[in-house]
Amino acid sequence: MNNDCFAMPPGVKWLPVDEAIYRIQSNLEPIGKTEEITLGEASGRVLAESISACRDNPAMSNSAVDGFGFSFASLSSKNELELEEGYIAPGIIPDEPVPMGKARRILTGAPLPKGVDTVQLKEFSKIQGNLLQFDYKPKKGANTRLAGEDITVGDLLFAKGHRIRTHDIATLVAAGIDTIKVHPRLRVGVLSTGNELLQAGSSSDPAKVFDANRPMILALIDKFGFTPVDLGMVRDNRKEVRAKLDEGASSCDLILTSGGASSGREDYISDLLTREGDLNFWRIAIKPGRPLALARWQSTVIFGLPGNPIAAFVCSLIFGYPAMQILSGQEWKPPVGFMIPAAFQKSKKAGRREYLRARSNKAGQVEVFGSEGSGLTTSLAWSEGLVELGDDIRQIEKGALVKYYPYSSFWT
Amino acid sequence: MNNDCFAMPPGVKWLPVDEAIYRIQSNLEPIGKTEEITLGEASGRVLAESISACRDNPAMSNSAVDGFGFSFASLSSKNELELEEGYIAPGIIPDEPVPMGKARRILTGAPLPKGVDTVQLKEFSKIQGNLLQFDYKPKKGANTRLAGEDITVGDLLFAKGHRIRTHDIATLVAAGIDTIKVHPRLRVGVLSTGNELLQAGSSSDPAKVFDANRPMILALIDKFGFTPVDLGMVRDNRKEVRAKLDEGASSCDLILTSGGASSGREDYISDLLTREGDLNFWRIAIKPGRPLALARWQSTVIFGLPGNPIAAFVCSLIFGYPAMQILSGQEWKPPVGFMIPAAFQKSKKAGRREYLRARSNKAGQVEVFGSEGSGLTTSLAWSEGLVELGDDIRQIEKGALVKYYPYSSFWT
Numbered sequence: 001m002n003n004d005c006f007a008m009p010p011g012v013k014w015l016p017v018d019e020a021i022y023r024i025q026s027n028l029e030p031i032g033k034t035e036e037i038t039l040g041e042a043s044g045r046v047l048a049e050s051i052s053a054c055r056d057n058p059a060m061s062n063s064a065v066d067g068f069g070f071s072f073a074s075l076s077s078k079n080e081l082e083l084e085e086g087y088i089a090p091g092i093i094p095d096e097p098v099p100m101g102k103a104r105r106i107l108t109g110a111p112l113p114k115g116v117d118t119v120q121l122k123e124f125s126k127i128q129g130n131l132l133q134f135d136y137k138p139k140k141g142a143n144t145r146l147a148g149e150d151i152t153v154g155d156l157l158f159a160k161g162h163r164i165r166t167h168d169i170a171t172l173v174a175a176g177i178d179t180i181k182v183h184p185r186l187r188v189g190v191l192s193t194g195n196e197l198l199q200a201g202s203s204s205d206p207a208k209v210f211d212a213n214r215p216m217i218l219a220l221i222d223k224f225g226f227t228p229v230d231l232g233m234v235r236d237n238r239k240e241v242r243a244k245l246d247e248g249a250s251s252c253d254l255i256l257t258s259g260g261a262s263s264g265r266e267d268y269i270s271d272l273l274t275r276e277g278d279l280n281f282w283r284i285a286i287k288p289g290r291p292l293a294l295a296r297w298q299s300t301v302i303f304g305l306p307g308n309p310i311a312a313f314v315c316s317l318i319f320g321y322p323a324m325q326i327l328s329g330q331e332w333k334p335p336v337g338f339m340i341p342a343a344f345q346k347s348k349k350a351g352r353r354e355y356l357r358a359r360s361n362k363a364g365q366v367e368v369f370g371s372e373g374s375g376l377t378t379s380l381a382w383s384e385g386l387v388e389l390g391d392d393i394r395q396i397e398k399g400a401l402v403k404y405y406p407y408s409s410f411w412t
Numbered sequence: 413m414n415n416d417c418f419a420m421p422p423g424v425k426w427l428p429v430d431e432a433i434y435r436i437q438s439n440l441e442p443i444g445k446t447e448e449i450t451l452g453e454a455s456g457r458v459l460a461e462s463i464s465a466c467r468d469n470p471a472m473s474n475s476a477v478d479g480f481g482f483s484f485a486s487l488s489s490k491n492e493l494e495l496e497e498g499y500i501a502p503g504i505i506p507d508e509p510v511p512m513g514k515a516r517r518i519l520t521g522a523p524l525p526k527g528v529d530t531v532q533l534k535e536f537s538k539i540q541g542n543l544l545q546f547d548y549k550p551k552k553g554a555n556t557r558l559a560g561e562d563i564t565v566g567d568l569l570f571a572k573g574h575r576i577r578t579h580d581i582a583t584l585v586a587a588g589i590d591t592i593k594v595h596p597r598l599r600v601g602v603l604s605t606g607n608e609l610l611q612a613g614s615s616s617d618p619a620k621v622f623d624a625n626r627p628m629i630l631a632l633i634d635k636f637g638f639t640p641v642d643l644g645m646v647r648d649n650r651k652e653v654r655a656k657l658d659e660g661a662s663s664c665d666l667i668l669t670s671g672g673a674s675s676g677r678e679d680y681i682s683d684l685l686t687r688e689g690d691l692n693f694w695r696i697a698i699k700p701g702r703p704l705a706l707a708r709w710q711s712t713v714i715f716g717l718p719g720n721p722i723a724a725f726v727c728s729l730i731f732g733y734p735a736m737q738i739l740s741g742q743e744w745k746p747p748v749g750f751m752i753p754a755a756f757q758k759s760k761k762a763g764r765r766e767y768l769r770a771r772s773n774k775a776g777q778v779e780v781f782g783s784e785g786s787g788l789t790t791s792l793a794w795s796e797g798l799v800e801l802g803d804d805i806r807q808i809e810k811g812a813l814v815k816y817y818p819y820s821s822f823w824t
Contacts, residue, residue: 038612039612039627040627040630040642042627042631043631043634043635054613055618056618057789058787059618059619059620060618060619064786064787089607089608090606090607090608090619090621091606091607091608091609091619091620091621092608092619093617093618093619108719109608109621109719111618111619145785145787147618149785149787149788150785150787150788150789150790151789151790157790157793158793165793165819166628166631166632166635166725166819167628167725167792167793167795167819168792168793169624169627169628169631170624170625170628170721170722170725170789170792170793171789171790171792171793172612173612173613173622173623173624173627173628173789174622174624174721174789176612176613176622177612177613178611178612178613178614179613194502194503195501195502195503196501196502196503196504196521197503199590200450200451200584200585200588200589200590201466201585201588201589201590201591202590205505206467206468206471206472206505206523206559207471207472207502207503207504207505207523208471208503209502209503209521210585210586210588211585212581212582212585212586213582215451215452215454215581215585216578216579216581216582216585218452219454219455219578219581220578222455223455223578230452307520307521309582309586310582313578313579313582336772336796336818338750338752338772338776339776340750360748360750364750364751373557373561373562374476375470375476375557375561375562376561376562377469377562377563377582377583377585377586378562378563378569378583380579380580380582380583381569381570381577381579381580381582381583383579384748384824406748406818406820406821406824407577407578407579407824408818408820408821408823408824409818409820411820411823412796412818412819412820
C-alpha cells in the first residue's frame with residue numbers, strides 16, 4: 001500500500017459505485033496467515049490452498065438399492081436366476097464372487113462383488129425356493145453406482161479462495177478430505193464516535209442518541225461469517241481516540257467506524273486520521289450514502305461509514321462486504337441478484353446508483369418502502385433486501401424488471 | 413402430543429409435501445422457556461413477547477444537515493436573515509429560542525430550538541458580517557426530521573414469534589429498547605447410524621463410507637441460527653443406541669438422525685424406536701427423499717433423514733427447517749422463492765414434488781445439474797439453491813418461469 005492509496009483520482013468528482021469497489025479491492029490484500037482445521041469447523045472458511053480429491057467417490061462400485069446382484073450377461077430369457085445364500089452388506093469388501101447364472105442379496109451401499117454388474121429391486125422380484133424371478137428385465141448396470149462416478153482421485157474440488165458452504169461439506173468428506181488449510185477468520189472491529197452517543201436504552205434525555213450502528217454492524221459481520229470485535233464508543237477526546245485506534249489496529253484486520261470520521265465534522269478522529277492515517281473522503285455516486293471515508297491506522301484499514309443507520313447498513317453491504325471478501329482471502333464474487341417486476345414506479349437522477357429498501361410480495365413483484373427518508377429505521381426493518389437502480393436509469397415503470405438483492409445474498 | 417401423532421392418516425399412500433409440513437408443524441409446540449438478553453445478542457433470536465416502542469424516534473425534532481435554523485414565517489422576501497452567534501450541537505437540549513428574523517448555525521442531528529422549523533443547507537447560504545442570505549427559498553420544514561416521524565412511543569414494533577434480523581436492530585435501539593425476552597436458542601442434535609460409517613478421512617478401506625451427513629447437517633443448523641449438538645455416530649448395538657438416544661433427548665430439543673432409521677433396514681435404532689418411540693415412516697410425494705421417519709424418545713422429537721447426502725440436505729431444508737421454526741417459537745414463514753426463467757427443459761411425473769439442484773446463470777436464468785443421480789455430492793457443491801417443481805407439473809419448457817429458492821432463503 002502506498003501512501004496515497006486512498007486518494008481520489010485527480011479530476012474525478014463523483015466516483016461510480018463499481019469503480020469505488022474496484023479501487024477498494026485493488027488496494028487490499030488477503031491477510032497472509034493460514035491455519036489447518038477439521039471439516040467440522042469448515043463451514044464459512046476460506047481456502048488458503050486448492051483442494052483435490054484423495055479418494056474416489058464412490059470408492060467402490062456399489063448397490064443403490066436393496067435387491068439382488070447378478071451379472072447381466074447371465075440373465076436368462078425368462079429373467080430367472082438361482083438365488084445364493086447370504087447377503088452382501090455395506091462396509092465389507094465381498095470376497096466371494098457371484099457365479100454366472102446366480103444372484104445374491106445385496107443391501108443399499110454394499111460394494112458389488114466380482115460377477116455382479118446389475119442389481120434388481122426387491123420389489124420387482126419373486127422368490128420360490130432358490131429360484132429368483134424378476135417381473136421385468138432390468139437394464140445392464142441398473143441400480144448400481146460406479147466407482148468414481150461422483151469424484152475421481154486427483155479431481156480439483158475447490159480452488160484456493162473458495163469459501164466453504166454447508167453444501168460443499170459432503171463433497172469434501174466423500175473425497176477423503178479430513179483437514180483443510182484456510183485463512184484465519186477475518187476480525188472486523190466496530191467503533192462508534194460522537195459525544196452525543198449513548199449505549200442503547202441508557203438515558204431518558206431526549207437529546208441523546210442511542211448508538212444503533214454498532215450493534216447492527218456487529219451483527220452483520222457475524223452474519224457475513226467473520227468475527228465481530230466490539231471496540232465500543234469513543235468521545236471527542238484526543239487521547240481516548242488514539243487509544244481506541246491502537247486497540248483496533250492491534251486486534252482487527254479491518255475497522256469500521258461510524259459517526260465523526262464520516263461526516264467531515266471537526267473532530268479528533270478526523271483530525272488524527274488526517275494527520276497520521278492517510279484519511280480521504282470519497283464522494284461516491286450512490287444513494288443512500290454520504291462520503292465514504294477511507295484511512296488506515298498502522299497497517300489496518302479503516303472505513304468511516306455514514307452515521308445514519310440506513311446509509312451505514314447499505315454501505316456495509318455495498319463497500320464493506322467486497323472489502324472483507326478480499327481481506328479474508330476470498331475470490332470476489334458479487335452477490336446474486338434477481339430480475340423481478342417492479343410493483344412501483346419512480347424517476348431518478350441519471351449518473352448515480354440508488355439502493356431502495358425493498359421486499360418481494362406474494363404476487364412475485366418487488367415493493368419499495370413508501371418514503372425514502374434516510375432517518376427511518378423502520379424502513380430497514382420493513383425491508384428484506386435492496387433494489388439496485390443502475391447509474392444510468394432515469395425512469396422505472398410498474399412491471400419493469402428491476403434487480404433485487406435479498407439481504408441473504410450477502411451471507412450465502 | 414398423543415401417542416399416534418406421527419401416524420399417517422388412514423388410507424393415504426403418498427403424503428403431499430405441503431400436507432406433510434402442515435402435519436409436522438401441527439404436532440409440534442414451541443419450547444416453553446424464555447430468557448432476557450441484550451440487543452448485542454439479539455440477532456437471530458425469537459421474541460417470546462411482542463415489543464412496543466419506549467421512546468419516539470427521533471426523540472426530538474432535529475436537523476438532517478449541517479446548516480442554519482430559523483422560523484420559515486420570518487424569512488424575508490429577499491431570503492435574508494440575521495445570523496446569531498454560536499451553534500446548536502447534537503446531544504444537548506437547546507435552551508435559548510431563536511427569535512423571529514434570526515438564524516443560528518445547527519449541526520446534523522442537533523435538536524431544533526424553539527423558533528426553528530426549517531433548516532437551510534450551508535452550501536446554499538452566503539454570510540456577510542451578520543447578514544445571512546440564501547441562494548433560494550427553502551420549503552417550510554426543509555431539512556428537518558420531526559419528533560416521532562419514524563417511531564412513536566407505544567408503536568408495536570415486532571410481534572411475539574418474530575425472529576430478529578440484523579436490519580431490525582436499529583429500530584430496537586432507536587425505540588429505546590435495551591433488553592428483550594426471547595426463547596432459548598434451539599438445540600438440535602445430529603446422530604449418524606450405521607456400522608459401515610467412519611469419521612471423515614479415517615480409513616483407506618474402500619468399503620468404508622465416511623460420514624458426510626453429520627458435519628453437513630451440523631453446519632446447516634448453525635447456518636439456520638440454531639445450536640448444533642454433535643451426537644456422533646452409533647453402531648448397531650442396542651445398549652449404545654439407547655445411551656445415545658438418552659443423551660440426545662436430555663440435551664436437545666430435536667434430534668436428526670441419518671442412516672439406519674431412515675432406510676427401514678433391520679437395525680437396533682429402528683427396532684428400539686418402533687417399540688418405544690412411536691416410530692412412523694411417512695411416504696411423502698417428494699423427490700429426492702426416501703420415506704421420512706418420525707419418532708420421539710422421551711419427549712424429544714426425532715426425524716430420521718435419508719442416508720443419502722443430497723436427500724438428507726433437501727429434507728433438512730424442506731421438513732427440518734419448518735419444524736425448527738415452530739420449536740424455536742417462530743411464526744412459520746415459508747422461505748422466499750423467485751420466479752426465474754428455466755435454462756432447461758424437463759418432463760416429470762405428476763403427483764409428486766421435485767426439488768432440483770440449481771443455480772442462476774449470468775443470463776438471469778436458472779440452470780439445473782446435468783444428472784439427477786442421487787449419489788452425486790458434487791451436484792450439491794455445484795448448486796446454489798433448489799428449483800421447486802410443483803406437484804401437478806408434468807412438463808417444463810425452456811424459458812418458462814420456475815420457482816427458485818437460493819439456499820440462503822433458508823437462513824435470512
